[in-house]
Amino acid sequence: MFEMKENKTEIKQLFVLTHNIYFHKELTFNKGRKSYGQGGFWIVRKRDNITSITQxxxxxxxxxxxxxxxxxxxxxxxSLTSIQNIMRRxxxxxxxxxxxxxxxxxxxxxxxxDRLMCRSLISWINDGSHYITEDLYVENYEDVVDRYFLVFKEIFRSQGQIEHFNMMMGEKDIEYIHSSNEVEKEEVFENTAMQETASGKE
Known part of the structure; x- marks a missing residue:
């Protein structure tokens, strides 16, 4: 790589692909400098057999x-399985x-x-780690993710760690489960209970 930067080799371009975070950190160590010269960074993702590249x-x-x-x-x-694994980890x-x-x-x-909602989330993220997702019920993908994301956030709030959640997500604290809108709360609870029943879990 250093020879390439100094034009001492016929190789003009090098692509390094890795899933290993530690290897990536060693490879990109830059002694505190912000600039990487002619280097660049991309993340490759695949969802529903469609690959996307973000620079x-x-x-x-x-x-x-x-x-x-x-x-x-x-x-x-x-993907749904990726989100389950991300939340679990x-x-x-x-x-x-x-x-x-x-x-x-x-x-x-x-x-x-509210405990059923938390219990359902833990069951859901574990399913993503150990089982192949089965279509046991018909439900919109985005609705599932959005609902469990709200429960995921509520876990940090209930543990007194909402500041950490907000810092990592870069967002302001917005009350949801403990808001005055009881209709929204009941809707999340009922949907969660329906999924538990459809999955055959108690």
Missing amino acids: YEENPIKTSYELLWKELKTRDSQ ILENYFKFLGNIDLDNLEDKFELE
Whole structure:
């Protein structure tokens, strides 16, 4: 690579593709300099057998944990299984590994009537890790993701960690489950209960 930059080789362009965060960090280490000269960064994603490539002006990869949040921000371009795995890994990293809180115990901080929603989310993200998604019921993809994202956010609120969620997502705190709009709350609860029944889980 250094020979290429100094025009000491016939190779004019080099593409490096990797899934390994640590290899990427070693390869792109730049001694604190912001500029990478003639280098560039892209992220390749595949959803529904369609590949997309996004270019970045700066190195988009910080740490594997930060990358998970970055991927969650672009959930509209992620597959359903990817979103399930992203949410699971974030919860495991932040609560299980750092906070020593088992994921099955996250519902303990919820009000009694809201625990089903948290339990359903944990079941859903585990399904994405261990099972092939089955069409057990007909439901809009975006609705599923949006509903579980709100429950995902509520987990951080219930644990007193909403500031961390807002920092990682780059958004302001907006009340949802504990808002005065009880109709929205009941709608999320009923949809979650319907999915639990359709999946054959109690």
